[in-house]
Amino acid sequence: MNIFRTLFICSLAMTSSFAAPPKSTELTANNYREWIEYIRPSGDESKWQEIAWRNKMMPAVEEAKKLDRPILLWAMNGNPCGET
């Protein structure tokens, strides 16, 4: 399995707010940044990144062994933290 591919088979069902779309549906040099703001995740939508996720299972297992801690695994089609 090589580095990266698509993420999150089940899309991210959000209840948080996101940016308003531009008034014009036409993509123009004047509104392209508004479209980017609309498409990119809002601050609320990005909060999952505030958790100290490791991005590989076995190093996390080794770390948990050393720390005597349990593991919380988020397993998805496509690694949410990118590296697979």
Next chain:
Amino acid sequence: MVVWSDQRVQKLAKEFVCTTEEVDILFPRNEWLINHLKDDPAVHLFRDVFGKQSPRQHWDPNPQKTKQGVYAMMPDGTYLSGRFVGTRADQVLELMNEALQKWKRLVRERNLDPKAVPQTAALLEWKKKKSEELGLHIEVHIRDLPRKGTQKTSHGKEVGRHYNTKWLELTKAEAQSLVPTGSSWQDVPNNVRDKLFTNGLKDIVYGQSPGWKSQDVRTASLKVRQGKKNRSGTIIELAGDFDLKDNSHQYSGKILGKMLYSPKEKRITHMEVVATGFRSGGTTFNFRNGDEAPAPLGVSFYVK
């Protein structure tokens, strides 16, 4: 996932070593992967040790079914808790509390000596590493755009409430080919244009979809030119259009945006590019069933 934004979840998460992972390399389902990973310790731990202890309602025994979800375990694979995909904050909280309760019992039984979990940010470290290795490491987001006269898709989803993310990698040579030599429009080489289009312009708002094949590129153009210069470098303007189509789905539209080339770093350091257009149809796992009619879709390409 909004579940991870929940403050109660974030607080409890500090008790665990939290990790993400590609589920198919923990529980391979196709023959090649099964053989390739037959001695893999992560597969053994997740599938053979943890999975065998999981209650049936949280672990479909069918080996062909995905095992996406959230799971809690001891480092030796001892089952603590788990939920199949589709988890909500209250379900994850329940899972975490259940897991911590069992773990605390095991701390006593096994005479463990728990230490604080370092709150490192693997995602940020990974992004930094990739941006140093690559020419461009592009964060791609995909979202349905507003539809006329309705806030619901034809398959009942609220338009704009769902998005997906993927990463696109350009080598240093590929990234360099996006840097124009002057202020006149010039074509981006076809291989780089097609890589951006076939890998980036995918309708994966609700699921997965394979990349477009080169023959699916019906028409495509992508041009760049130098714009203004500022203290940070030279603005690069980018514009183009695309029509991608195979026998089950289509996406066509325009792409527009700007990048910043830093002469000091000799590379593109910022990218804000967006594609908008209409998609139709669907693929096996992109969950467009019932929403095949043409509807607007947007894709952003971002580097910062």
